[in-house]
Amino acid sequence: KKKKKKFRIRMSSDLPYVQVTDDAEDTHEDVSSGGEESSVHELERSIDDVLDDIAFGPFQLLMSFVCGAGWFFDGMELSLVSFVLPKLKTEWNLGPIKEGLIGSCVFLGMMVGAQLSGLLSDRLGRKKLFVFATFITTVFGFASAAAPEYYSFVILRLIVGIGLGASIPVDFSLLMEFTPTKARGPLLSVLNIYSGLGAAVESLAAYFLMTNANHWRILIAVSAAPGIFIFITRLFVPESPRWYLSRGDAVNSKKVLAKIAKMNSKPSIDRIKLITPPVTKTLSIVKQFLMLFNKEYALTTILLWIIWFLLSFGSWGFSFIMPIVFTKISNANPYLNTLYVIIFGGIGCLLCLVLIDRVSRKLFLSVGFIVTGVLTIACCLSKNVFFIVGMSMMVSLFSTFPWAVIYTYTPEVYPTACRATGMGFASTCTRIAGTITPVVGVYLLTSHYILPFIFYGSALVMAGFLAIVLPKETQGKRLVDIVPANIEDSMNTKRDGVASTEFIEDSDSYEEEDFGEVVDDILDSDDGAKQTI
Numbered sequence: 001k002k003k004k005k006k007f008r009i010r011m012s013s014d015l016p017y018v019q020v021t022d023d024a025e026d027t028h029e030d031v032s033s034g035g036e037e038s039s040v041h042e043l044e045r046s047i048d049d050v051l052d053d054i055a056f057g058p059f060q061l062l063m064s065f066v067c068g069a070g071w072f073f074d075g076m077e078l079s080l081v082s083f084v085l086p087k088l089k090t091e092w093n094l095g096p097i098k099e100g101l102i103g104s105c106v107f108l109g110m111m112v113g114a115q116l117s118g119l120l121s122d123r124l125g126r127k128k129l130f131v132f133a134t135f136i137t138t139v140f141g142f143a144s145a146a147a148p149e150y151y152s153f154v155i156l157r158l159i160v161g162i163g164l165g166a167s168i169p170v171d172f173s174l175l176m177e178f179t180p181t182k183a184r185g186p187l188l189s190v191l192n193i194y195s196g197l198g199a200a201v202e203s204l205a206a207y208f209l210m211t212n213a214n215h216w217r218i219l220i221a222v223s224a225a226p227g228i229f230i231f232i233t234r235l236f237v238p239e240s241p242r243w244y245l246s247r248g249d250a251v252n253s254k255k256v257l258a259k260i261a262k263m264n265s266k267p268s269i270d271r272i273k274l275i276t277p278p279v280t281k282t283l284s285i286v287k288q289f290l291m292l293f294n295k296e297y298a299l300t301t302i303l304l305w306i307i308w309f310l311l312s313f314g315s316w317g318f319s320f321i322m323p324i325v326f327t328k329i330s331n332a333n334p335y336l337n338t339l340y341v342i343i344f345g346g347i348g349c350l351l352c353l354v355l356i357d358r359v360s361r362k363l364f365l366s367v368g369f370i371v372t373g374v375l376t377i378a379c380c381l382s383k384n385v386f387f388i389v390g391m392s393m394m395v396s397l398f399s400t401f402p403w404a405v406i407y408t409y410t411p412e413v414y415p416t417a418c419r420a421t422g423m424g425f426a427s428t429c430t431r432i433a434g435t436i437t438p439v440v441g442v443y444l445l446t447s448h449y450i451l452p453f454i455f456y457g458s459a460l461v462m463a464g465f466l467a468i469v470l471p472k473e474t475q476g477k478r479l480v481d482i483v484p485a486n487i488e489d490s491m492n493t494k495r496d497g498v499a500s501t502e503f504i505e506d507s508d509s510y511e512e513e514d515f516g517e518v519v520d521d522i523l524d525s526d527d528g529a530k531q532t533i
Contacts, residue, residue, distance in 0.1 A: 044273045047245055048181060050257050056183040057264030063178050064187055066237055067171040068194035069230045070134065074164055075198025076223045077141065078316075081106060081157075081438075082323040083206040083335065084216040091214070092150050096446055100439030103320055105154045107312075107434030109161020110168075114431055117166035118424015119288055122417065126174040126240045129166055134234055137163030138227025145220035165431055169423040176411050177242040177419075178260070181476070184412075185357040189404040193349040196400075200342045207335035246416040250274045291418045292425065299471055300413055301422065304406075305429045310463035311369070311406060312430035314456040315399050317437035318376055321445055321452050322392055329385050337389050344393035348400030355401075361409045361475045362467055368401030369464030377457030380450035402463070412474040 045053075081103045089099050113133065121129040140159040147153035172188065179187050205222050209215040241260075244253035254274055261269050292301045322341065326334040355364065372395060379391045414422035437456075444451040 043271055044275050046275045047242060047253065047257070050269060050272060050274070051178075051260075052180045052182070054257070054261050054264050054266050055180055056187070057266070059260045059263040060179055060183065060187065062263075063175055063237070064190050066230075066233050067175045068191055069226070069233065070167050070171050071191045071194040072198035072201075073134070073137065073226050073230055074168060075195035075200075076202040076226065077137065077160065077164055077198075078106070079199040079202040079338075080206075080220065080223045082320055082338075083202065083210060084219060086324070086327055086334075087210065087214050087216045088150075088153075094150070096442050097439065098150065100442040102154060102157065103438030104435045105158045106161040106164070107316075107431045107438075109158040109163075109431075110165030111161075111428050111431030111435060113162035113165025113167075114169055114424045114427035115165075116162075116424075117169050118421040118427070121170050121173065121420040121424075122243075122288060125243055126170055126177070126420070127234075127237060129170045130174060130237060131231065131234045133163050133166035133170065134227055134231045135163075136160075137167065138224055138231060141224030141227060142221060145217045145224065161431075165427065169420055169427050172407055173411050173420045173423055174237070174240055177240040177416070182357070185408055185475070186353045188408045189349060189352040189356050191407070192352065192400055192404050193346060196342055196346045196349055200339055200346070203335050203339040203342060207333075207339070211333070211335065242416045245274060245276060248276060250276050288418055288421045289425070292414075292422055297414065297422075301425075303466055303470055304410055304413075304422075304426050307365075307463045307466050308406065308410075308426045308429040309433045310459045310466075311402055312433035313437050314373065314376065314459035314463070315403070316430075316434050317441045317452065317456045317459075318395060318399075320438050321441040324442070324445065325388065326385075329383065329388065337385075337392075340389060341392045341396045345396040345400050348397040349404065351397075352400055352404040356404060356408065357475065359475075360473060361405055361412075362470050362473055365402055365405040365409065365470075366464045366467040368398060368405065369460050369467060372398040372402065373457045373460030373462075373464060375457075376460060377453055379457075380453035383449065402460075402467075409470075409474055412477065413472050 085099060085102060088094060088102065092098075094102075117129050117133065137160055140156050140163065144153055144156035144160060147156055171191065175191070176184060176188060202223060205219055209219045209222070238256045238259065239252070241253040241256040244250075244256065250273075254269065254272075257274075258269050261267070291297070323334040323338050326337045375391060375395045375398060379388060379395065382388065410426050411419050411423045440455070441452045444455060
């Protein structure tokens with residue numbers, strides 16, 4: 001039998017707390033009389049309560065910089081391909097298929113990296129993947145700058161993609177798990193700003209190194225250089241306190257939270273006892289994957305996978321072909337025009353910071369998709385350089401909305417035990433689409449100018465309609481740490497230290513109830529229960 005515990009409720013001038021005592025202890029002291037207990041008791045609080053009390057401060061700001069630097073790196077590496085492709089096509093005499101495969105190989109690697117990252121970080125912890133992914137990207141980024149011919153270049157860029165794909169899901173999960181509820185949406189949107197900054201810096205580097213020369217190897221090396229600094233900074237990042245708690249390790253979780261509180265100049269949390277959710281056994285990789293398709297999450301998972309695929313196919317496809325389109329248009333500098341487009345994307349990211357926690361996630365996602373899709377299709381209406389650059393700027397501005405929301409919404413919707421897995425597999429769908437879209441874009445562009453814009457715009461509009469029917473809204477909601485009972489039962493989980501509870505003078509028992517819900521139930525019951533309070 002589970003060991004019985006009793007709640008003892010004491011009201012003070014600031015915060016109520018729950019004293020949990022064994023049945024054997026004498027719990028009949030009249031707390032209303034102001035008598036003091038014989039031992040020191042801790043305030044039991046959830047990790048969300050503790051993070052909300054610590055609030056946003058220097059620690060979260062520093063974490064946003066460390067995670068954002070990874071996205072800056074990602075923005076540089078992904079923009080790089082479009083800039084070096086025309087030079088490689090001439091130097092290695094590439095046909096349309098081989099030309100497209102240079103872009104596809106990075107996304108293929110990102111697909112593999114995202115899968116491995118999601119599964120392994122839920123099992124081994126966030127930090128290990130957080131550090132190792134940057135190491136892989138940096139080392140093989142430098143190696144690809146020295147590639148002697150086409151096939152070795154493709155293989156090395158494939159491995160770079162694995163590192164990039166492994167980094168992104170963990171960046172989001174880790175930053176989210178350190179962030180208070182109210183700051184989560186805006187802070188995660190900041191990562192998209194870093195990505196845009198990386199793409200802008202890459203455009204400027206390409207402008208200086210490639211406009212009147214063919215220094216593509218130097219450009220690749222310059223793009224890999226930030227990885228050295230990013231790798232070093234990530235060595236000092238602590239493990240996620242939520243991940244510790246999901247493994248039943250409340251001691252290390254509290255240590256990390258104490259460091260955050262100290263850095264944010266908040267009071268000590270020594271007197272706080274973390275409420276530990278039911279501990280799930282370490283699941284096999286297959287069971288982690290199957291958890292995403294339990295009836296609690298199955299529809300959400302399927303819709304998210306389709307939406308992520310369509311987003312990448314349409315948005316990355318558009319971004320990939322535009323430097324090529326600018327190159328084909330007379331008097332259109334591909335590097336500066338791409339920079340102008342990216343700047344408008346930065347403006348879109350700033351708008352996201354203001355709107356993301358003021359508007360329903362699903363509504364924001366849907367409208368962003370549909371408007372971006374319509375503007376993408378409109379780009380094919382003219383070959384005038386000013387029209388195309390202007391429309392591309394508007395596409396870049398509005399496309400930041402669905403990117404920011406989908407990256408925030410996806411990890412919010414899953415519990416801690418499978419959050420990175422869910423994020424990783426959703427990102428995998430993006431990489432599958434990213435693998436396909438460069439080849440499709442180059443082929444369609446050689447067939448007819450308007451075709452890629454129609455294909456990519458239609459994909460984005462379709463994603464907008466699918467976003468409307470997502471079953472869960474996450475705006476303003478706390479992250480889920482406890483695996484829902486129907487999932488837990490199906491996975492044969494264990495429950496460590498979870499007490500069934502009863503009130504001192506009330507025979508009704510309450511299992512796993514939130515403190516506030518328990519008190520509400522008592523106040524709605526008989527006068528005897530009220531007298532107990």
